Amino acid sequence: MPHTESASSRNDTPVVSFGGQPLRIEDVVALARGEAQAELSGDETFRARIRRGADFLDRLLREDGTVYGVTTGYGDSCTVTVPPELVAELPHHLYTYHGCGLGALFTPEQTRAILAARLSSLSRGYSGVSVGLLQQIEALLRNDLLPLIPSEGSVGASGDLTPLSYLAAVLCGERQVWRKGEQVDAARALQDAGMTPLRLRPKEGLAIMNGTAVMTALACLAYDRADYLCRLATRITAMATFTLDGNAHHFDATLFSVKPHPGQQQVAAWLQADLPCDQPLRNEKRLQDRYSIRCAPHVIGVLTDALPWLRSSIENELNSANDNPIIDPDNERVLHGGHFYGGHIAFAMDSMKNAVANIADLLDRQMALMVDSRYNNGLPSNLSGATGPRAAINHGLKALQISSSAWTAEALKLTMPASVFSRSTECHNQDKVSMGTIAARDCLRVLELTEQVVAALLITVRQGVALRADIAGGESLLQELPGGGLAAMQAALSQDIPLVAEDRMLEPDLRLLLERIRSQAWTLYE
Incomplete structure (x- = not known):
């Protein structure tokens, strides 16, 4: 059985908490099947840790620190220095140029598992992302807005870059999602759900995409x-x-x-x-x-x-x-x-x-x-x-x-x-x-x-x-x-x-x- 907490406000649907206890396979399966609901931990110690990582990165940038994928290009382009005025645009370029997946789309069940796996990793507190990013992934799961992710195009290092670019884009209101079995533009789906598209912070595009969430979810x-x-x-x-x-x-x-x-x-x-x-x-x-x-x-x-x-x-x-x-x-x-x-x-x-x-x-x-x-x-x-x-x-x-x-x-x-x-x-x-x-x-x-x-x-x-x-x-x-x-x-x-x-x-x-x-x-x- 999945690790669950009280969920009286959600019609007794079991809740899988992110940011507290480690997840088990059963937790991911329950979320994937729609048998449980995701919830980001409200524990202040957990949230303070997430904020410390993001604040440290901000301070490092103000002090002209060099951080791969934040003030440099990606991959082999790590020797390319990004001008300070363009740093904010870099993560959006990352998910844009990785939008080259092909093959069958992952099923809704598989996509829920992918979102859960990525949220689990980012909730460890070592990725330098904001609490707002974690909340946005939680909201996709809660509203069952599932990015359309092609299944082919990952070599499994540097993580699942291309498939996870579709998650990053949807968080920002781009590309498409499954909603109640239909394909809908992400911008419209987020708006209907009362969600605001993200403007990614400097490392957040890399943090979303540069990981093993797809293979782990599967x-x-x-x-x-x-x-x-x-x-x-x-x-x-x-x-x-x-x-x-x-x-x-x-x-x-x-x-x-x-x-x-x-x-x-x-x-x-x-x-x-x-x-x-x-x-x-x-x-x-x-x-x-x-x-x-x-x-x-x-x-x-x-x-x-x-x-x-x-x-x-x-x-x-x-x-x-x-x-x-x-x-x-x-x-x-x-x-x-x-x-x-x-x-x-x-x-x-x-x-x-x-x-x-x-x-x-x-x-x-x-x-x-x-x-x-x-x-x-x-x-x-x-x-x-x-x-x-x-x-x-x-x-x-x-x-x-x-x-x-x-x-x-x-x-x-x-x-x-x-x-x-x-x-x-x-x-x-x-x-x-x-x-x-x-x-x-x-x-x-x-x-x-x-x-x-x-x-x-x-x-x-x-x-x-x-x-x-x-x-x-x-x-x-x-x-x-x-x-x-x-x-x-x-x-x-x-x-x-x-x-x-x-x-x-x-x-x-x-x-x-x-x-x-x-x-x-x-x-x-x-």
């Missing part, structure tokens, strides 16, 4: 989806094991005690809760099931074990000051560095997409066993529910397995690490870059494809469990399984997905299941 959303995927893939594995009349002893607690990866053990424990792992093995059972069943905890467990350190990297970045230069308001120092470099997020996303794609491959292999009458222990070919003469013209899940294989192949293809494709850019000033935003976008695409495989598998196990139960003597067999998890899942799936007795177009079923997956409709393994 990483938060990816983490949430991957965490749910671990549980859902485990439940599908339990239902696949039942469908195949498989051997639940593969998930025995003692067996997993001797290879003590905690995540792997957790997946095995979930399977133990669903299947009769402690009952004697029947003589007619296959002694060892194929790897996609027997090794499922080992495959899903890789992602489950990775989640804690993925969380650590993502939340560290989320709660960091990651622009340049860093303004130290306590010791009144300007520290030039490279905190905009998104290497940790790049590595996290490259790692996550690998583990996620392996789960897609695992489930696709389970499906291949279930639809093949040579391997599914007595079930109809392609799990067709047709009987009698009509069985000859019905093909069950034949095409669904082809589609699942296509989605899996595409997910696996995208596992090439983005972070190894650093390119020297910007006159060799940015000569080593993270590619963190590309890695995060790739990871979300791999998750999307894997969720499509999951949707196909949910149709498959819903069909397979029903056919196995019919052969074995009825649905009462499901009720005898421990925990009741499989019976409840089968009942929920049956409400959404009718048994495939006659061939039918399955796209509507798949799209409905994708909605269920992405809304995390099923409670799994509490």
